[in-house]
Amino acid sequence: xxxxxSKGCVACExxxxxxxxxxxxCETNLIPILHELQASMGYISNEAxxxxxxxxxxxxxxxxxxxxxxxLFYLKPHGxxxxxxxxxxxxxxxxxxxxxxxxxxxxxxxxxxITADGNFTFETVSCMGLCGVAPAIMxxxxxxxxxxxxxxxxxxxxxxxxSCCKEGx
Amino acid sequence: MALFRAHILVDTGxxxxxxxxxxxxxxxxxxxxxxGLSNEVKVVETGDLGLAGAGAALxxxxxxxxxxxxxxxxxxxxxxxxxxxxxQVARLIYTGESAPVVEAATAPRSAEMRVILxxxxxxDPTSIDxxxxxxxxxxxxxxxxxxxxxxVIAEMKASGLKGRGGAGFPTGLKWDxxxxxxxxxxYIVCNADEGEPGNFKDRLIMEGDPHQIIEGMVIAGYAVGAxxxxxxxxxxxxxxxxxxxxxxxxxxxxxxxxxxxxGTGFNFDIxxxxxxxxxxxxxxxxxxxxxxGRRGESQxxxxxxxxxxxxxxxxxxxxxxxxxxxxxxxxxxxxxxTGIGTAQSRGTKIFSPCGDVQYPGVxxxxxxxxxxxxxxxxxxxxxxxxxxxxxxxxxxxGVFVGEDALDRRLCGEDLxxxxxxxxxxxxxxxxxxLMQNVAQFFYHESCGQCVPCRxxxxxxxxxxxxxxxGAGSESDLKLLDSLxxxxxxxxxxxxxxxxxxxxxxxxxxxxxxxxxxxxxxxCPAGVCSMDKIAQExx
Numbered sequence: 001x002x003x004x005x006s007k008g009c010v011a012c013e014x015x016x017x018x019x020x021x022x023x024x025x026c027e028t029n030l031i032p033i034l035h036e037l038q039a040s041m042g043y044i045s046n047e048a049x050x051x052x053x054x055x056x057x058x059x060x061x062x063x064x065x066x067x068x069x070x071x072l073f074y075l076k077p078h079g080x081x082x083x084x085x086x087x088x089x090x091x092x093x094x095x096x097x098x099x100x101x102x103x104x105x106x107x108x109x110x111x112x113x114i115t116a117d118g119n120f121t122f123e124t125v126s127c128m129g130l131c132g133v134a135p136a137i138m139x140x141x142x143x144x145x146x147x148x149x150x151x152x153x154x155x156x157x158x159x160x161x162x163s164c165c166k167e168g169x
Numbered sequence: 170m171a172l173f174r175a176h177i178l179v180d181t182g183x184x185x186x187x188x189x190x191x192x193x194x195x196x197x198x199x200x201x202x203x204x205g206l207s208n209e210v211k212v213v214e215t216g217d218l219g220l221a222g223a224g225a226a227l228x229x230x231x232x233x234x235x236x237x238x239x240x241x242x243x244x245x246x247x248x249x250x251x252x253x254x255x256x257q258v259a260r261l262i263y264t265g266e267s268a269p270v271v272e273a274a275t276a277p278r279s280a281e282m283r284v285i286l287x288x289x290x291x292x293d294p295t296s297i298d299x300x301x302x303x304x305x306x307x308x309x310x311x312x313x314x315x316x317x318x319x320x321v322i323a324e325m326k327a328s329g330l331k332g333r334g335g336a337g338f339p340t341g342l343k344w345d346x347x348x349x350x351x352x353x354x355x356y357i358v359c360n361a362d363e364g365e366p367g368n369f370k371d372r373l374i375m376e377g378d379p380h381q382i383i384e385g386m387v388i389a390g391y392a393v394g395a396x397x398x399x400x401x402x403x404x405x406x407x408x409x410x411x412x413x414x415x416x417x418x419x420x421x422x423x424x425x426x427x428x429x430x431x432g433t434g435f436n437f438d439i440x441x442x443x444x445x446x447x448x449x450x451x452x453x454x455x456x457x458x459x460x461x462g463r464r465g466e467s468q469x470x471x472x473x474x475x476x477x478x479x480x481x482x483x484x485x486x487x488x489x490x491x492x493x494x495x496x497x498x499x500x501x502x503x504x505x506x507t508g509i510g511t512a513q514s515r516g517t518k519i520f521s522p523c524g525d526v527q528y529p530g531v532x533x534x535x536x537x538x539x540x541x542x543x544x545x546x547x548x549x550x551x552x553x554x555x556x557x558x559x560x561x562x563x564x565x566x567g568v569f570v571g572e573d574a575l576d577r578r579l580c581g582e583d584l585x586x587x588x589x590x591x592x593x594x595x596x597x598x599x600x601x602x603l604m605q606n607v608a609q610f611f612y613h614e615s616c617g618q619c620v621p622c623r624x625x626x627x628x629x630x631x632x633x634x635x636x637x638x639g640a641g642s643e644s645d646l647k648l649l650d651s652l653x654x655x656x657x658x659x660x661x662x663x664x665x666x667x668x669x670x671x672x673x674x675x676x677x678x679x680x681x682x683x684x685x686x687x688x689x690x691x692c693p694a695g696v697c698s699m700d701k702i703a704q705e706x707x
Binding site: 027028029030031032034035065066069070071072073087088089090092093094125126127128129130131132133134138141143144145146 | 183184186187363364365366367368369372403404405406407442443444445446447448459460461462463464465480521523524525529530531561564565590592594598603606607609610613614616
C-alpha cells in the first residue's frame with residue numbers, strides 16, 4: 001500500500017489509526033509506529049504525523065521532532081530503490097569516493113537526489129557495519145561489498161526500471 | 170525428533186553471502202530433494218565459518234569436511250559424490266590456505282581464544298537446540314536454581330568484567346547500583362546500536378549466536394530484580410533484528426523467557442527495539458530517550474541510568490559483547506575468568522581490524538595481545554605489500570597511533586582498545602584527507618542540542634575542507650586545537666568530547682603532513698584536491 005498524498009484521505013487516516021492501535025496507543029511507541037507507517041506507506045507524510053499526534057494526544061511538533069531526527073525515516077517520497085553508500089572512514093580509505101562517482105555516473109544523479117524516473121534514491125550514509133567488506137553499498141536490503149567502480153553498472157542493472165517507468169508513466 | 174545421517178553447514182557470513190552462499194544453499198536443498206535425500210541430510214545456515222577468502226563455503230558432518238569456493242555448478246557433484254557415494258570432492262576441499270583476495274572473515278588463528286565466538290560458524294544460530302547442546306542456558310539454570318541474586322552480583326564483581334562498548338565500566342558494580350536502587354520496575358537494556366565506524370563484532374554475535382545475549386540478559390535481570398529487557402538494535406542491521414527476534418520467540422516457547430522461567434517463578438521478557446539511524450543513540454542516555462519515543466538527545470549525568478534510567482527507573486545498560494560474557498562467567502566461575510587477560514582487563518576482547526589489512530574480520534583474543542598480533546598474525550598484515558602508516562583505535566572517536574605502537578599491549582594497563590575497531594591505514598593514504606572524513610562523520614552525527622558539539626563539529630569540518638583544498642594557514646592548527654579542547658571540556662556527551670581526539674593524536678604523529686598541506690600547499694600522498702575550492706559546509 002502507498003500513501004495517496006491527498007489531504008484528508010479517509011482511507012489513509014484509517015490506516016494510520018490502525019497502525020497506532022497495533023503498536024499500542026502510547027507516546028513511548030512513537031518510533032515503532034513511525035517504522036510501521038513507513039513500511040506500509042513508503043514515507044511519513046505530514047498528514048500521517050498529524051493523525052499520529054492526535055491519536056497519541058501529543059503536539060504535532062513532538063512527532064515531527066522525532067521523525068526528523070532519525071536518518072532512516074523519510075518525510076518525502078523516495079525512489080523505488082534506495083542506494084546507500086557508506087562514507088565512513090573504513091570505506092573512505094578503501095575508495096568509497098570512486099564508488100560514489102561510479103554510482104552517480106551510472107544513474108545520472110548525485111548523493112541526496114532521486115533519478116527523474118523515480119527508480120533510484122541515492123544517499124551517502126554513516127557506517128553500516130560492513131567494514132570487513134569495504135567499500136560497501138546497500139541497495140534496499142541487499143549488501144554489496146569489496147566493490148570496484150567497474151562492478152557498479154552490472155549491480156545497478158539488476159534494479160533497472162521497467163520500460164513503462166522509463167517513459168515516465 | 171528426526172535423525173539425519175548428514176548435516177551440511179552453509180556459511181552465511183557477509184563475505185560468503187557476497188560470493189553467492191544463498192544461491193549455493195538453495196541449489197543444495199533443491200538437489201537433495203531431487204535425489205530423495207531430504208529425510209537423511211539436513212542443510213543448516215550457520216554464521217561466519219571463519220575462512221578468509223574461501224568464498225561460499227560449507228562443512229559436511231559427520232566427516233567434518235570443509236568445501237570452499239563452492240559455486241552452484243559444483244552442487245550436483247557434491248551431492249552425487251559425497252552424499253550419495255561417500256567420496257569426498259577433493260578439488261573443493263579447503264586446504265587451509267586463504268585465497269589471495271581480501272575478504273571479511275574470521276580465520277581462527279592460533280593466538281585466538283574463542284569464548285564469545287566459540288559457537289559462531291559451528292551452530293545454526295536459529296536453532297536453540299544447538300545452542301543448548303553446546304552448553305547454552307546452563308548458566309541461567311545455575312543462577313536461577315543455585316544462586317541468590319546477590320551471589321550472582323558478587324560473582325560478576327569478582328570476575329572483574331568491564332564493559333565492552335568502549336567505556337570499560339565494571340559490570341558487576343553497575344549491576345550492584347541498579348540492584349540497590351529503589352524503583353517500581355527495573356530494566357535491562359542491551360546496547361546493540363553498534364554505530365562506531367570500524368566496529369562490526371556485535372553484528373556477528375547477534376547473527377551468529379543470539380541466545381548468548383538473551384541468556385546474559387535474563388541472568389542480569391535476575392541479579393538486579395528486573396523483569397523487562399530491551400535489545401536496542403540499530404535499524405540498519407536487519408539480519409540482526411530478524412535473528413534476535415526469532416531467538417527470543419523460541420526461548421519464550423521453551424520457557425526460558427517470559428513467566429516462571431524454568432519453573433523457578435522468575436519472570437523476565439525481552440523486546441527488540443529497532444533504532445532508526447542515529448549514531449548518537451549509542452550513548453546510553455540518548456538510547457533511553459530513543460526507546461521512550463523521543464529524539465536521541467543525550468541527557469546530563471548524573472543521575473546515571475543504574476539509578477534513574479528508562480522511564481526514570483533503575484536501568485542496567487550493557488553492550489552486546491559484555492552481556493555475551495555473562496553466561497560464561499556464571500557457568501565457569503569468576504576464578505576461571507580472572508585467569509584470562511591482564512590484571513586490569515580480565516577476559517577476552519573481540520577486535521575488528523579493517524581498512525588496509527589483508528584479512529579484515531573479527532578476532533577474539535585475551536586482553537594483553539599486542540597490536541602486532543592482531544594486525545600481522547591474524548589479519549595478515551598490510552595488503553598489497555604496503556607499509557603501515559597508522560591505526561585509528563576504536564573508530565573515529567579514538568586515538569591515532571603509529572607504527573611504534575605495534576608492540577603495545579591492548580588492555581587497560583597499556584593501549585585502550587575501545588570497542589575493538591582497528592582502522593588500519595597504509596603509507597599511501599593522506600592523514601588530512603582521512604581526518605576530513607572523520608570531521609564529516611561527526612558533523613553529520615552531532616545531535617545538535619549542545620553548542621560546543623553542534624558548532625564545534627561544524628567548524629572542525631570547515632577547517633578540514635579548507636586544508637584539503639590548500640586554503641589553510643599554519644595558524645589554523647592552534648585554533649582547531651583550542652576548539653577541540655573546548656569541545657572536550659564543554660560538550661554534553663561523548664560525541665563532542667571525543668570528536669577531536671583523532672585530530673589531536675594525528676597531529677602529534679604526522680605534523681609534517683599537516684605542515685605540507687598548510688604551509689607548502691601540497692598533499693604528499695596526492696589525494697587532496699589542493700585546488701583552493703573549499704567545499705562549503707551546509
